[in-house]
Amino acid sequence: MGSPMAANLVSAGHAVAVWNRTAQKARALADRGARVAASPRECATGAEVVFLCLADERAVIAVLEGREGVLAGLAPGSVLVDTSTAGPGSAGSVDVLVRSVRARFVAAPLLGSRLAAERRELTVVAGGPLAAREQVRPLLAALSSRVIELETAPQAALMKLVVNCLGGAMITGFGEALTLGAKGGLSLPQMIDAIGSSAFRSPLYESKGRQLVENDLAPRFTLALAEKDERLVQETAAGTGVTLPVNAAVRRLLAEGVASGRGELDLCAIAELLFERAGVKR
Numbered sequence: 001m002g003s004p005m006a007a008n009l010v011s012a013g014h015a016v017a018v019w020n021r022t023a024q025k026a027r028a029l030a031d032r033g034a035r036v037a038a039s040p041r042e043c044a045t046g047a048e049v050v051f052l053c054l055a056d057e058r059a060v061i062a063v064l065e066g067r068e069g070v071l072a073g074l075a076p077g078s079v080l081v082d083t084s085t086a087g088p089g090s091a092g093s094v095d096v097l098v099r100s101v102r103a104r105f106v107a108a109p110l111l112g113s114r115l116a117a118e119r120r121e122l123t124v125v126a127g128g129p130l131a132a133r134e135q136v137r138p139l140l141a142a143l144s145s146r147v148i149e150l151e152t153a154p155q156a157a158l159m160k161l162v163v164n165c166l167g168g169a170m171i172t173g174f175g176e177a178l179t180l181g182a183k184g185g186l187s188l189p190q191m192i193d194a195i196g197s198s199a200f201r202s203p204l205y206e207s208k209g210r211q212l213v214e215n216d217l218a219p220r221f222t223l224a225l226a227e228k229d230e231r232l233v234q235e236t237a238a239g240t241g242v243t244l245p246v247n248a249a250v251r252r253l254l255a256e257g258v259a260s261g262r263g264e265l266d267l268c269a270i271a272e273l274l275f276e277r278a279g280v281k282r
């Protein structure tokens with residue numbers, strides 16, 4: 001998700017420096033006009049705004065801290081924007097870290113797919129101090145089609161989990177429904193067509209249905225990251241004393257999908273796990 005967003009910032013005329021742990025993945029951005037930095041610190045040095053787009057809250061800390069970390073290069077008055085799905089706990093602690101170097105923090109998790117990122121059709125949920133949100137608005141406008149603003153960083157991170165709590169239930173429910181029908185002899189295209197004609201139709205079922213029919217499990221969003229999102233939902237719910245029984249089952253199933261060796265496949269591989277368990281032939 002970071003690559004297409006950085007490419008869109010370059011296309012909008014911004015001077016962009018990039019860093020990625022696996023350096024090779026940043027090369028294509030150099031061809032498009034971005035400067036490749038040797039470390040997160042170098043990437044942040046001299047920047048008015050620094051974006052993160054990382055797997056999870058542990059990756060965020062790994063990139064921020066240490067002698068070569070972002071915090072070591074972040075200038076006072078600059079803004080750190082974290083587009084990762086890292087949860088409200090991370091947003092709260094990153095806010096404290098960023099304030100300690102007199103910079104400001106905006107949590108800005110993303111709604112939308114990789115294709116949406118390429119097409120500048122993402123929705124960004126941005127939360128943080130108003131002045132910092134105002135400063136990054138033109139940049140967010142260059143990489144998205146809509147920005148939903150909230151007062152604080154943890155609120156933005158929580159809103160992302162609200163959306164993905166629902167998304168987790170939708171994709172696992174889709175896999176179960178298809179398994180029920182396939183075991184009884186219905187074909188995937190027939191079922192996807194019927195679901196698409198019902199009140200339950202959704203862009204998720206259209207795109208993931210197409211991938212399943214074509215047996216295309218190349219990752220748009222990995223099963224491992226989907227499991228991480230539902231782990232964050234469970235941890236956040238537990239922290240506020242809420243029990244989410246459907247989400248607990250969803251998270252367990254996604255964890256089983258990762259344990260089955262499908263973690264780096266697309267999220268829709270969860271349906272494949274259910275087919276396999278039911279003895280459905282593809």
Ligand SMILES: NC(=O)c1ccc[n+]([C@@H]2O[C@H](COP(=O)([O-])OP(=O)(O)OC[C@H]3O[C@@H](n4cnc5c(N)ncnc54)[C@H](OP(=O)(O)O)[C@@H]3O)[C@@H](O)[C@H]2O)c1
Pocket residue numbers: 001002020021022023025053054055056058059062063083084085086110111112113114220221222225229
């Ligand atoms: N894909 C989607 O459709 C989608 C939609 C909305 C939100 N998101 C969220 O956006 C974020 C990025 O997702 P993605 O799909 O772009 O995943 P991705 O392609 O797997 O990218 C993850 C990034 O995190 C880096 N990373 C992981 N652990 C690290 C560590 N310990 N230290 C430094 N870097 C580390 C990876 O570096 P390497 O390249 O070196 O592995 C990579 O650059 C995630 O939080 C995800 O939940 C994704």
